[in-house]
Amino acid sequence: MARDLLLGIDIGNTVVKAVLFDLAGRQIARHGVDGATLKPAPAMVERPVAGLWADAQVAISGCLAAAGADPARIAAVGLAGHGNGLYLLDRDGAALLGIQSLDTRAAGLAADLDRAVGPDLHAICLQRPWPAQTPVLLAWVKAHRPEVYAKAATLCFAKDIIACHLTGQRATEISDMSGAGLLCLPAARYDAGLMALYGLADAMPLLPPLKLPTDVVGHVTPAAAAATGLREGTPVVAGYFDVVASALGSGAVGAGAASVVLGSWSVNQVFADAPVRNADVFMVAAFGPGRFANMDNSATSAANLEWYVRALIERGAHHDDPFAMVNDLVGRAGVAPDDPMFHPFLYGGRHGAQQRGGFYGLAGWHDEGHMLRALYEGVAFEHRRHVGVLTAAGAAITEVALSGGGTRSPHWPQMMADVLGLPVSLGIAEETGALGGVMAAAVGVGLFPDEEAAVAAMTTCKAQLFPDPARRALHERRFAVWQRLTERMEPFWADLAGLRSHDQ
Numbered sequence: 418m419a420r421d422l423l424l425g426i427d428i429g430n431t432v433v434k435a436v437l438f439d440l441a442g443r444q445i446a447r448h449g450v451d452g453a454t455l456k457p458a459p460a461m462v463e464r465p466v467a468g469l470w471a472d473a474q475v476a477i478s479g480c481l482a483a484a485g486a487d488p489a490r491i492a493a494v495g496l497a498g499h500g501n502g503l504y505l506l507d508r509d510g511a512a513l514l515g516i517q518s519l520d521t522r523a524a525g526l527a528a529d530l531d532r533a534v535g536p537d538l539h540a541i542c543l544q545r546p547w548p549a550q551t552p553v554l555l556a557w558v559k560a561h562r563p564e565v566y567a568k569a570a571t572l573c574f575a576k577d578i579i580a581c582h583l584t585g586q587r588a589t590e591i592s593d594m595s596g597a598g599l600l601c602l603p604a605a606r607y608d609a610g611l612m613a614l615y616g617l618a619d620a621m622p623l624l625p626p627l628k629l630p631t632d633v634v635g636h637v638t639p640a641a642a643a644a645t646g647l648r649e650g651t652p653v654v655a656g657y658f659d660v661v662a663s664a665l666g667s668g669a670v671g672a673g674a675a676s677v678v679l680g681s682w683s684v685n686q687v688f689a690d691a692p693v694r695n696a697d698v699f700m701v702a703a704f705g706p707g708r709f710a711n712m713d714n715s716a717t718s719a720a721n722l723e724w725y726v727r728a729l730i731e732r733g734a735h736h737d738d739p740f741a742m743v744n745d746l747v748g749r750a751g752v753a754p755d756d757p758m759f760h761p762f763l764y765g766g767r768h769g770a771q772q773r774g775g776f777y778g779l780a781g782w783h784d785e786g787h788m789l790r791a792l793y794e795g796v797a798f799e800h801r802r803h804v805g806v807l808t809a810a811g812a813a814i815t816e817v818a819l820s821g822g823g824t825r826s827p828h829w830p831q832m833m834a835d836v837l838g839l840p841v842s843l844g845i846a847e848e849t850g851a852l853g854g855v856m857a858a859a860v861g862v863g864l865f866p867d868e869e870a871a872v873a874a875m876t877t878c879k880a881q882l883f884p885d886p887a888r889r890a891l892h893e894r895r896f897a898v899w900q901r902l903t904e905r906m907e908p909f910w911a912d913l914a915g916l917r918s919h920d921q
């Protein structure tokens with residue numbers, strides 16, 4: 418039987434998705450499962466780790482059932498997953514803790530580390546400490562939950578949990594590890610001196626075997642086959658940090674290619690054959706020899722819309738399609754130069770966990786559509802600020818491949834083009850993270866010689882959007898005001914953080 422299908426599993430901060438593709442990148446079937454998010458205290462965002470595998474089983478079996486295809490046709494399984502946060506397993510493989518990358522509990526520790534050894538850390542891993550960074554969270558666990566730290570045997574990432582359940586093998590790969598500030602760059606290797614700077618010299622044994630994203634981790638075990646419907650022995654390939662996967666799945670590949678991910682995180686990246694050494698740039702992820710993604714990111718993108726919908730639109734009631742309702746409201750809202758503005762810092766910002774979200778300039782004639790349009794624009798403004806950091810560091814960006822859940826909106830992609838002042842291309846694939854994961858799988862089992870060939874064969878541009886001159890000019894004026902507002906809010910945010918610190 419021909420092995421002419423590939424299965425991608427994409428583990429986000431909220432949803433676990435299984436997507437079946439053919440070798441031309443056409444989506445055959447998809448099944449997603451909304452996972453549970455736990456917020457046990459302010460600044461803490463966790464998930465029940467055991468639920469990851471339970472959700473993945475439902476997603477995989479549901480996808481296979483929807484496809485009606487023989488699992489023997491699946492040549493390989495590829496993975497993608499959100500980076501950073503912290504997932505810990507004990508010696509028996511049982512889950513100890515799952516912290517999402519929206520968490521800010523370690524903000525104080527991150528600031529302390531940055532003051533003490535930030536430049537030294539950046540010299541090794543090209544990243545400075547920040548609250549949801551994996552090693553910072555591990556150091557927080559060491560300090561505040563020593564009983565959990567003592568039981569930990571393996572540090573891994575969201576997608577590694579699924580790979581372990583599918584194959585019985587504990588492993589990780591370089592894009593997630595480098596994106597978390599846990600590798601020496603550009604060599605992309607573990608470094609005892611780096612761990613010591615985090616105060617984690619004793620954590621070296623927790624780091625699992627390190628793979629390339631296109632390496633085969635193992636094969637589907639009999640137990641995993643019975644649980645999911647996959648064929649026993651199907652190869653499972655390590656896959657990518659989801660931001661890299663989404664870039665590839667949207668058609669970006671090769672040095673100079675730029676990608677913006679309108680997802681839970683504001684992800685803005687340029688591929689290069691060498692890492693940029695600039696302290697203003699948030700992070701660098703390595704995903705192969707001579708393959709780097711230089712990024713400026715923050716948790717300031719569509720997670721804001723997710724919060725708005727869950728907290729304010731649904732309010733516990735049933736809506737058939739709340740996001741369609743949002744887009745209808747945005748489409749009907751009038752546009753004026755003095756419309757409200759929004760800060761997309763519900764989970765902190767690039768310049769500190771103390772930054773908070775907020776609507777400004779509301780008047781009695783504004784309605785919910787104006788508020789939602791302000792939210793869309795505020796997210797786009799922060800993407801623009803990030804892209805500006807990359808261009809100031811030397812990246813020549815002339816157009817971007819846009820991906821992420823926000824691209825399903827009929828309004829947001831055009832607004833992104835208008836705000837960025839750049840042409841924006843949209844690929845046919847909606848599930849770009851899962852598609853990037855199956856590209857790793859395809860290369861890993863020899864269906865394509867490299868990522869360039871996989872991207873060429875498996876992606877198609879659906880549309881290219883160009884900035885509207887009038888809207889571009891309007892957003893330009895509003896962006897200047899938004900930047901001044903952000904600067905003037907900093908003392909308030911610092912005072913607010915001080916009140917909380919005093920209360921604790």
